[in-house]
Structures are given as C-alpha cells and as structure tokens.
Amino acid sequence: MNELQLKVLELLKEDARRDAELIATMLDRSIEEIKQVIAELESDHIIVKYATVVNWSKVDDEKVTALIEVQITPERGRGFEGIAERIYLYPEVKSVYLMSGAYDLLVEIEGKKLERGCLVRIE
Amino acid sequence: MIKDKETVTPRKEMADYLSPMARGIKPSGIRRFFDLVSARKDVITLGVGEPDFTTPWHVREAAVYSLETGKTQYTSNAGMPELRGAIGQYLNDQFAVEYNPADEILVTVGGSEAIDLALRALITPGDEILIPEPCYISYSPITTLSGGVAVGIETFAKDNFKLKAESLQAAITPRSKVLILCYPSNPTGGIMTYEDWLPIAKIVEENDLIVISDEIYAELTYGSKHVSFAAVPGMKDRTILVSGFSKAFAMTGWRMGYACGHTDLIAAMLKIHQYTVMCAPVMGQYAALEALSPHGLEEKDRMMESYNQRRRLVVKGFREIGLDCHEPEGAFYAFPSIQSTGLTSEQFAQRLLEEANVAAVPGGVFGLGGEGHLRCSYATSVAQLTEALDRIGNFVAKVKQGS
Incomplete structure (x- = not known):
C-alpha cells in the first residue's frame, strides 16, 4: 500500500461521498489518477463497499443493542469457529468478537426492546 | 471611614480614571465582529484562528497525570528545565537554531506573553517599532501600552505579502528600534524564504535593530520548510524568537509559549515574567513536554497534512468563484482579494454574514494592505468548507450582478 492509496x-x-475531483484537489493530484487509485482499491476489495452510518435510535426507539459474553468449549478440529458461525448467522447478531480473558466470544446483538431482546439461544 | 453598604460616588466619569494609553487602544476588530456572529444561527465561521483539532489525548493525559501525581507547585520561573531542554532540542532539529536551555529559553503564557515581555523589555518611550502589515492585531496595541510608537509597513498581494527591503528601508528613522516579524503570516499566509530574509537582515544590521520574530506558524508551511530569522547568519543575537504550542500542536487554550534569545534579553524578560505571572502553569508545561515527544510530533505532522489538504481545496474554491487568491504558503488562512466586488472588506464581511451566513474577518482590521481582502481560516471541516465556498460563490455572483 503506497502513501497516496492510504491518503x-x-x-x-x-x-x-467525496468524489474524485474533491480528493484530487485536496491531494494535489489529477482526477484521472485518483479515479484509478479508487478503482484499484475497489477491485482489490480493500474498499469493500460504501455504506451509510444510520443513527437508528432516531428512527426506531424500540431498538436496543446488547453485548453478551459467551463462554464455549472449543470443538475438536474446528476450535471456536463452528459455534461462532452458528451464532453470527442469526440476523439479530451484528458482530462476534473472539476475546482473550475471562470469556471467549463477545456477541453484539440488536433487537426490539429488552423483553424481546435475547432471541439468540445459545446451546 | 467608609461605612458598610455605602458607595462612594466617584468624582469623575469612570473612564477618566483610565490611563490615556488604556483609553487609546481600540478593542479587537475580530472580537467586535464575532459578537455579531454569536447572535445568528446556522453560521459557518471561517473567522477564528484556531485549529479544529482537539489536543491529542496522550498530551491531555500527561497533564491529567501531572495532577494525579500532585505536580501542583510553581516551577522554575523560566519553566521546567526538562521542557526548556525539549524546546531547545526541537528548535535545533526543526529549524537549525541553537539555544542554551539554561539561560536562552523562557517558557511563557502563550506566545502573546512572550511578545508583551519582549516589547516591555526593549521599549524606551518614543522608540519606533516597525510592524509589517497586514499582521496579527496585537503588536500595535502592546507597543502603545509600552510607550512605543507603532510604525506600520505595508506589504502587498503582488509580492505574496512578503516584506520587501525597500519598504523596510523607507520606514526607518533614527528612532527605529525594533522590527516585529510574523512569518508565516497571520492573516495573509505569506512566508519568507532564506533569500527573502538576506536583504532584510542587512538592513537590520546596518540600522542596529532588534527583531522580535513571531514564528508561531513555523510548522505550518506548505512546500518549503520555514526558515527562522534567527537562523540567518548574524541574526541570532539580534532576534528574540517567539513561538508556542497553540497552532501546530492544537493547544490554544493551554496558553503555552516560549521566547528564545540572547541571555541578556531573556534575563530582562524573565524579570518582568517573575513579577507578573511567576511561571507558566505547571500542568500545561507537562502537556507541552509530552507534545514534543516523538508521538506528539507524529500527531503534529498528521494535522499539518490535513491543513494542507484543506488549503488546496479553499484556494481552488476562491479562484473558481472569481476572487483573486494568492497561494498561501503558510499558516491556516487564505486571504482572497474581494476588490472585484466593489465592496470594502467591512461591507463584504457584513453582507456575507447577513445574506449568506458565512463569517470571515474583514482584512481591514489587520492594518495597512489588509483592506480589500478577507481572512478565511480553513481550519474547519471539509464539509463546512465546501458549504461555505458554495455560499460565498452564490453571494459573490449576486453582488457582481449588482443586487
């Protein structure tokens, strides 16, 4: 990765939403050059996609986010992955982190209100 | 005996008790303008000369830690020896000037205090102080308060607001004593190169002047590295170098600055500093020390790159709008000419605020040569700058159509 790509x-x-022209001005490069850098970053999947950061709490005040600590026993040959996959396939699960320390996975879930929040049953 | 709850009626108007010098100085033109701004909503302000970064966390944390560990006493009057050492090292690394931390470096309450101390230490009433303009607004009032006479020297957009030897020469009289330099320049963004300095140094030498070089924007140069006036051969002993942490390290509110110079000059400034503020605040000194660490210098470089990106955006924006804008090579201000609109800088700024909701400082407040320009700080977010340029573009088009 070169310095221009990083910038x-x-x-x-x-x-x-910054376009190639604005970026070219800010970095003192030609528009063509910036377009090419972006195209390369996209085709190399360094830029995976362009998403929107939404403040859902302003859209839906029923929504809650919870962090759940999970302790699991690693499976022979597959380690934590099999169980982690079973967990992250639930649509309510936003992210799963492998943790060091007192527990193994940190699961971030999003759901409606607390009483319905925990839709994921961990076996 | 004055009884409780009884007020004594002054014999004169209160203002009559003030010294003629205090009465004589005008309030800051920038502040006056921004009182108008605070009364409005949805204003984009390009007015304040302040970084839009918060001081990096590790620097703030160093100050917090100093409090936690009970570092709450006075420091040495000149500032903590470690900090003076770090400043000396930093100046040597960055600008190839050498100062002995023991007696040639003084830590002050912002660069502003250093300028005040320098002028008070140098001025005998009646001395003339040469000030290239447009310039930062405090030099002239502080000169007046010290009994000096401020002599403005006009600089011009056609010269990229550099100080020209002819102009300096023309302003010199037998009473000339001090030349105040501020490059990179607030408000113009102009800089001086080594070659630009040489003829100035010659005149300084020939006329036995002392120079106060305010280099607070030294780190903010784009393209060529800043050349300290103290680094010009023969000029070190004639120069009081003033700088600080506000701009390059995003530490305006900390009020941490310093002055470097000949030990006799620094000793005199130290006396005044002892009697007025004792020492710069200790927690700020710990923060400043951290700012000069390798980690702090990295953060500084990151911020500089960001200013440079925004500078390019703003200069291109003004040129597309049809306002002449010389390339600002330092600081974080663009200083476009608004003469093509036929308005004075005061009218332009006032109407821009009222009709387009953008605040910028009329160039006229910065003295000679400032009229006809607008000072726009680009130390604000790209989104705000883009929006501000749109608004200014529409406003200028409207003015030029004569409505």
Missing part, C-alpha cells in the same frame, strides 16, 4: 482511504473513510 485516499483516509479521506473516503471520513466521508464516502
């Missing part, structure tokens, strides 16, 4: 990534990370 382009940083500018896009702050605001994905």
Whole structure:
C-alpha cells in the first residue's frame, strides 16, 4: 500500500461521498489518477463497499443493542469457529468478537426492546 | 471611614480614571465582529484562528497525570528545565537554531506573553517599532501600552505579502528600534524564504535593530520548510524568537509559549515574567513536554497534512468563484482579494454574514494592505468548507450582478 492509496482511504473513510475531483484537489493530484487509485482499491476489495452510518435510535426507539459474553468449549478440529458461525448467522447478531480473558466470544446483538431482546439461544 | 453598604460616588466619569494609553487602544476588530456572529444561527465561521483539532489525548493525559501525581507547585520561573531542554532540542532539529536551555529559553503564557515581555523589555518611550502589515492585531496595541510608537509597513498581494527591503528601508528613522516579524503570516499566509530574509537582515544590521520574530506558524508551511530569522547568519543575537504550542500542536487554550534569545534579553524578560505571572502553569508545561515527544510530533505532522489538504481545496474554491487568491504558503488562512466586488472588506464581511451566513474577518482590521481582502481560516471541516465556498460563490455572483 503506497502513501497516496492510504491518503485516499483516509479521506473516503471520513466521508464516502467525496468524489474524485474533491480528493484530487485536496491531494494535489489529477482526477484521472485518483479515479484509478479508487478503482484499484475497489477491485482489490480493500474498499469493500460504501455504506451509510444510520443513527437508528432516531428512527426506531424500540431498538436496543446488547453485548453478551459467551463462554464455549472449543470443538475438536474446528476450535471456536463452528459455534461462532452458528451464532453470527442469526440476523439479530451484528458482530462476534473472539476475546482473550475471562470469556471467549463477545456477541453484539440488536433487537426490539429488552423483553424481546435475547432471541439468540445459545446451546 | 467608609461605612458598610455605602458607595462612594466617584468624582469623575469612570473612564477618566483610565490611563490615556488604556483609553487609546481600540478593542479587537475580530472580537467586535464575532459578537455579531454569536447572535445568528446556522453560521459557518471561517473567522477564528484556531485549529479544529482537539489536543491529542496522550498530551491531555500527561497533564491529567501531572495532577494525579500532585505536580501542583510553581516551577522554575523560566519553566521546567526538562521542557526548556525539549524546546531547545526541537528548535535545533526543526529549524537549525541553537539555544542554551539554561539561560536562552523562557517558557511563557502563550506566545502573546512572550511578545508583551519582549516589547516591555526593549521599549524606551518614543522608540519606533516597525510592524509589517497586514499582521496579527496585537503588536500595535502592546507597543502603545509600552510607550512605543507603532510604525506600520505595508506589504502587498503582488509580492505574496512578503516584506520587501525597500519598504523596510523607507520606514526607518533614527528612532527605529525594533522590527516585529510574523512569518508565516497571520492573516495573509505569506512566508519568507532564506533569500527573502538576506536583504532584510542587512538592513537590520546596518540600522542596529532588534527583531522580535513571531514564528508561531513555523510548522505550518506548505512546500518549503520555514526558515527562522534567527537562523540567518548574524541574526541570532539580534532576534528574540517567539513561538508556542497553540497552532501546530492544537493547544490554544493551554496558553503555552516560549521566547528564545540572547541571555541578556531573556534575563530582562524573565524579570518582568517573575513579577507578573511567576511561571507558566505547571500542568500545561507537562502537556507541552509530552507534545514534543516523538508521538506528539507524529500527531503534529498528521494535522499539518490535513491543513494542507484543506488549503488546496479553499484556494481552488476562491479562484473558481472569481476572487483573486494568492497561494498561501503558510499558516491556516487564505486571504482572497474581494476588490472585484466593489465592496470594502467591512461591507463584504457584513453582507456575507447577513445574506449568506458565512463569517470571515474583514482584512481591514489587520492594518495597512489588509483592506480589500478577507481572512478565511480553513481550519474547519471539509464539509463546512465546501458549504461555505458554495455560499460565498452564490453571494459573490449576486453582488457582481449588482443586487
């Protein structure tokens, strides 16, 4: 990764809607050059996609986010992965982190209100 | 005996008790303008000369830690020896100037205090102080308060607001004593290169002047590295170098600055500093020390790159709008000419605020040569800058159509 690519990534990370012309001005490069850098970053899947950061709490105040600590026994040959996969396939699960420390997985889930929140049953 | 709850009626108007010098100085033109701004909603302000970064966390944490560990006493009057050492090292690394931390470096309450101390230490009433303009607004009032006479020297957009030897020469009289330099320049963004300095140094030498070089924007140059006036051969002993942490390290509110110079000059400034503020605040000194660590210098470089990106955006924006804008090579201000609109800088700024909701400082407040320009700080977010340029573009088009 070269310095120009890094600078382009940083500018896009702050605001994905910045176009090649603006970035070219800010980095003192030609528009063509910036377009090519972006195209390469996209085709290399360094830029995976352009998403929107939504403040859902303003859209739906029923929504809650919960972090759940999970302790599991690693499976022979597959370690934590099999169980982690079973967990992250639930649509309510937003992310699963492998943790060091007192527990193994940190699961972030999103659901409606607390009483219905925990739809994921861990076996 | 004055009884309780009884007020004594002054014999004169209160203002009559003030010294003629205090009465004589005008309130800051920038502040006056921004009182108008605070009364409005949805204003984008390009007015304040302040970084839009918060001080990096590790620097703030160093100050917090100093409190936690009970570092709450006075420091040495000149500032903590470690900090003076770090400043000396930093100046040597960055600008190839050498100062002995023991007696040539003084830590002050912002660069502003250093300028005040320098002028008070140098001025005998009646001395003339040469000030290239447009410039930062405090030099002239502080000169007046110290009994000096401020002599403005106009600089011009056609010269990229560099100080020209002819202009300096023309302003010199037998009473000239001090030349105040501020490059990279607030408000113009102009810089001085080594070659630009040489003829100035010659005149300084020939006329036996002392120079106060305010280099607070030294780190903010784009393209060529800043050349300290103290680094010009023969000028170190004639120069009081003033700088600080506000701009490059995003530490305006900490009020941490310093002055470096000949030991006799620094000793005199130290006396005044002892009697007025004792020492710069200790927690700020710990923060400043951290700012000069390798980690702090990295953060500084990251911020500089970001200013440079925004500078390019703003200069291109003004040129597309049809306002002449010389390339600002330092600081974080663009200083476009608004003469093509036919308005004075005061009218332009006032109407821009009222009709387009963008605040910027009219160039006229910065003295000679400032009229006809607008100072726009680009130390604000890209989104705000883009929106501000749109608004200014529409406003200028409207003015030029004569409505």
